[in-house]
Amino acid sequence: MQSSRYDAWVGLFVLIGGAALLFLALKAGNLLSLNFDATYQVSARFDNIGGLKPNAAVKSAGVVVGRVESINFDDKTFQAKVLINLYKATQFPKDSSAKILTSGLLGEQYIGLEPGADEKNLAGGDVIKQTQSAVVLENLIGQFINSKASDLGSAPAQPAASGSKP
Amino acid sequence: MAPFLPLRLRPACVNQLATAPLIELRNISVGYGDRVILDGVNLKLQRGKVLALIGTSGGGKTTVLRLLGRQLRPLSGQVLFDGQDLAPLNLDALYTVRRRMGMLFQFGALFTDLSVFENVAFPLREHTDLPEAMIRDLVLMKLNAVGLRGARDLLPSEISGGMARRVALARAIALDPDLVLYDEPFAGLDPISLGVAARLIRDLNDALGLTSIIVSHDLHETFEIADEVAMVANGRVVAQGTPDELRHSDDPLVRQFVGAEADGPVRFHQPARPVAEDFGVTR
Amino acid sequence: MMSFAAHVGLGVRRLLADWGASARLFGALLAASPRALMRFVLVREQLFYLGNRSLLIIGVSGLFVGSVLALQGDYALQRYGSREAVGLLTALSLVRELGPVVTALLFAGRAGTSLTAEIGLMKAGEQLTAMEMMAVDPVQRVLAPRFWGGLIAMPLLAAVFSAVGIMGGWLVDVPLLGIDPGAFWSQMQGGVDVFKDVGNGVIKSLVFGVTVTFVALLQGYACRPTPEGVSAATTRTVVLSSLAVLALDFMLTAMMFSI
Numbered sequence: 001m002q003s004s005r006y007d008a009w010v011g012l013f014v015l016i017g018g019a020a021l022l023f024l025a026l027k028a029g030n031l032l033s034l035n036f037d038a039t040y041q042v043s044a045r046f047d048n049i050g051g052l053k054p055n056a057a058v059k060s061a062g063v064v065v066g067r068v069e070s071i072n073f074d075d076k077t078f079q080a081k082v083l084i085n086l087y088k089a090t091q092f093p094k095d096s097s098a099k100i101l102t103s104g105l106l107g108e109q110y111i112g113l114e115p116g117a118d119e120k121n122l123a124g125g126d127v128i129k130q131t132q133s134a135v136v137l138e139n140l141i142g143q144f145i146n147s148k149a150s151d152l153g154s155a156p157a158q159p160a161a162s163g164s165k166p
Numbered sequence: 167m168a169p170f171l172p173l174r175l176r177p178a179c180v181n182q183l184a185t186a187p188l189i190e191l192r193n194i195s196v197g198y199g200d201r202v203i204l205d206g207v208n209l210k211l212q213r214g215k216v217l218a219l220i221g222t223s224g225g226g227k228t229t230v231l232r233l234l235g236r237q238l239r240p241l242s243g244q245v246l247f248d249g250q251d252l253a254p255l256n257l258d259a260l261y262t263v264r265r266r267m268g269m270l271f272q273f274g275a276l277f278t279d280l281s282v283f284e285n286v287a288f289p290l291r292e293h294t295d296l297p298e299a300m301i302r303d304l305v306l307m308k309l310n311a312v313g314l315r316g317a318r319d320l321l322p323s324e325i326s327g328g329m330a331r332r333v334a335l336a337r338a339i340a341l342d343p344d345l346v347l348y349d350e351p352f353a354g355l356d357p358i359s360l361g362v363a364a365r366l367i368r369d370l371n372d373a374l375g376l377t378s379i380i381v382s383h384d385l386h387e388t389f390e391i392a393d394e395v396a397m398v399a400n401g402r403v404v405a406q407g408t409p410d411e412l413r414h415s416d417d418p419l420v421r422q423f424v425g426a427e428a429d430g431p432v433r434f435h436q437p438a439r440p441v442a443e444d445f446g447v448t449r
Numbered sequence: 450m451m452s453f454a455a456h457v458g459l460g461v462r463r464l465l466a467d468w469g470a471s472a473r474l475f476g477a478l479l480a481a482s483p484r485a486l487m488r489f490v491l492v493r494e495q496l497f498y499l500g501n502r503s504l505l506i507i508g509v510s511g512l513f514v515g516s517v518l519a520l521q522g523d524y525a526l527q528r529y530g531s532r533e534a535v536g537l538l539t540a541l542s543l544v545r546e547l548g549p550v551v552t553a554l555l556f557a558g559r560a561g562t563s564l565t566a567e568i569g570l571m572k573a574g575e576q577l578t579a580m581e582m583m584a585v586d587p588v589q590r591v592l593a594p595r596f597w598g599g600l601i602a603m604p605l606l607a608a609v610f611s612a613v614g615i616m617g618g619w620l621v622d623v624p625l626l627g628i629d630p631g632a633f634w635s636q637m638q639g640g641v642d643v644f645k646d647v648g649n650g651v652i653k654s655l656v657f658g659v660t661v662t663f664v665a666l667l668q669g670y671a672c673r674p675t676p677e678g679v680s681a682a683t684t685r686t687v688v689l690s691s692l693a694v695l696a697l698d699f700m701l702t703a704m705m706f707s708i
Contacts, residue, residue: 006497013501017605020612024544024647027615027634235582261584269582275575292585337583 050134194243268338328359485593495598515614548611553657568669569679603658
């Protein structure tokens, strides 16, 4: 191959560009903390997944222990069926519970796993039985209004009750 | 003229044995849209000859060169190079034919980012696998033939117009073509460079067994070195023959052209309104 | 005198013919690429002219853009008490958007115009015709190496822009504004995904590289071979490639970041 007098400079340019890309990937990005470990798959059913998306984190005690693989609708039980890939290095008891939580006030939703007390651990294909759905804002507001209304409703009932006592 | 090394020693008589013309234009019509540039043009050129194409500006001389290289396609008629019709050739076959031609453009058309040496080496590098040492020798020989071996490392921006044209000539003959086309090789040259260029064209043609076609307005120099002259005007070949025949022609257009007369078949005055109207002359 | 309808019709036909010719040139470029890439020394030379020579303007611009992002970001995030997230803000803005887009715009202005002018002048000086007459395909010898040079240089330049920008942001935030360096980097690493953000940014810069380089080559190759023609062509290169980059950015962003 013919050589050009600019070869060294071009090599330098490619080196600088490559270094910049590496910098972005490692220092600015999360390449170092990416997990390529083997996983095992479990599933969980929720009444309402709220804003949970595929590839959302699955955390226990705040540490990422897996990722959401897919979310589907089960039209026999009318619940959302969520497939979770858990890292093989982390083992959980069979009666662990899964909750859909929000990171921060308005942040992304993730699944929080709380360990149970069973001696046997979850294996691939198992189902997490205990689940808590996401908090839906409208339901929360509805609950709040109802509880306030019942508070107001029970207060006047008391004088009437005492009044009826001769 | 200083002697130079001929690359091919071909006795002149061998060229005359080939009776088929090297190039032939048969009934060529060429034009764009409504404009017809050439109509029913017939031209033949034998090997080893130098043909001069003269004529009015925009008359179609450069068009003939473009047809030969198939940079332009005729509306009708055939262009033949060495007996082969150029029209049906695919790109690869066309490139094979073009490798047997060299073309010298009006101002040299040297590659401005390459040195003189690199310019002449360009066709050798692109079309051959010759080792560097051989390419060097060939390039220096070509440059020597045009007298510019000492300018090998200069850039086109550092040499004069005349020198640039000589370098372009060296580049045009780099692959030892059969045909060399010259587009206005003498335009804008000083008298010395003019003489040098004309001598080079003739001597190279004879020494290398080339065939040359020169498009030029410089009648004096061109007539000195040409074997045949063809005058193209009004879309046709109006005169063809040896330089002497044209000098003594009876055709008024040829006489006006060769004699450089101001008025004749080519009128001096552009058609306009009568003088009286424009200058308000009443008598 | 043509009627208005005839004018419009002629204009549309000419536009379609232009687009057709451009598509044919693009096809010719791709067809000539394998042979052009085999003579890699030509591509390397172009990489020098397009890449190395642009490093300075890209680096300096990146530094300033990153610093400005950091300043503005700090000012805005103060109201929400999230000053530490300014590193994340700077990095995401650069890597996803500003790196590829601003680099493409600067590249169009610097390298694109020089490509157009060079090709246009070669055309005006009959160098391209001379090459054709010497049985050398100018698309393969002249255009294709420049195309690949631009294509390879763009993502590298965009990466340099973003990297220098982040460093500029760091310089403004940590020494100047007193933000905690640990929080700066950890927030950034937590929020910048290597495949979704950095990877998509690289894809964008590749697309922009193809666009800007091709527009520059096309304008030079198709321009009128006169001084006015070349000058008009260089202007058109900057305008067309800038608009194309911005439009493509919108489409790519919609496709990539809408999930």
